[in-house]
Amino acid sequence: MVTVLFFASLRESLGTSREQVPLSAPGATVAMLVDSLRRRDGAWADAFAPGKDWRVAVNQQMASLATPLRSGDEVAFFPPVTGG
Amino acid sequence: MAIVRVQEADFDVGRELERLTAGRTDVGAVASFTGLVRASNDGSAVRSMTLEHYPGMTERALADICRQAHERWDLLETLVIHRVGAMRPGDRIVLVGVSSAHRGEAFAACEFIMDFLKTRAPFWKREETPEGARWVEARDSDERAAKGWD
Numbered sequence: 179m180v181t182v183l184f185f186a187s188l189r190e191s192l193g194t195s196r197e198q199v200p201l202s203a204p205g206a207t208v209a210m211l212v213d214s215l216r217r218r219d220g221a222w223a224d225a226f227a228p229g230k231d232w233r234v235a236v237n238q239q240m241a242s243l244a245t246p247l248r249s250g251d252e253v254a255f256f257p258p259v260t261g262g
Numbered sequence: 263m264a265i266v267r268v269q270e271a272d273f274d275v276g277r278e279l280e281r282l283t284a285g286r287t288d289v290g291a292v293a294s295f296t297g298l299v300r301a302s303n304d305g306s307a308v309r310s311m312t313l314e315h316y317p318g319m320t321e322r323a324l325a326d327i328c329r330q331a332h333e334r335w336d337l338l339e340t341l342v343i344h345r346v347g348a349m350r351p352g353d354r355i356v357l358v359g360v361s362s363a364h365r366g367e368a369f370a371a372c373e374f375i376m377d378f379l380k381t382r383a384p385f386w387k388r389e390e391t392p393e394g395a396r397w398v399e400a401r402d403s404d405e406r407a408a409k410g411w412d
Contacts, residue, residue: 186314235384239319239322256316261313261315262355
């Protein structure tokens with residue numbers, strides 16, 4: 179299992195801020211997790227549709243689609259940041 | 263040495279910047295940046311703003327940005343204070359302070375820290391306008407400014 183967090187507009191459109199998601203298999207990556215989220219209902223398919231601009235962090239470090247995932251990891255999805 | 267704080271409360275710019283110089287005589291320059299809430303953005307009046315962040319990652323990201331600044335320039339101290347929660351036009355949002363022996367390093371590092379904070383630290387602004395609430399869109403110009411340091 180990994181803990182998946184959603185922030186800002188992504189949290190609002192998906193209606194959740196935190197979920198536990200099982201890992202598909204050994205060798206799982208962020209890309210595989212995104213594929214599984216995209217296969218859910220409309221809001222999820224839309225939020226993770228190709229071309230949508232979002233960022234991902236793994237264990238609170240900026241990550242990419244190729245970043246490997248292990249059980250217990252904290253994965254966060256969020257829109258481009260707008261602080262300052 | 264970096265001081266990083268994320269907080270709901272306002273801050274006193276003068277008192278915070280004194281942390282960079284208190285008890286030392288090797289500081290020749292202090293540069294600072296203060297960011298405030300504007301009453302209009304993208305053609306709409308802004309009544310109030312709410313800042314969301316990613317607790318834990320935010321502090322790590324800010325500390326990492328300060329560490330990079332210390333690697334790039336000969337700095338004495340760096341300070342980043344960023345507010346979260348509800349704010350109104352005119353309120354302070356962020357303070358960056360940098361001390362060094364000479365002004366060049368302090369000016370450059372202060373701008374670097376802000377450029378990286380704008381594009382790397384997990385904060386999100388939501389504005390309440392007469393047309394309703396909206397999430398602020400990231401600006402391409404901010405990304406270009408950060409890439410300019412590569």
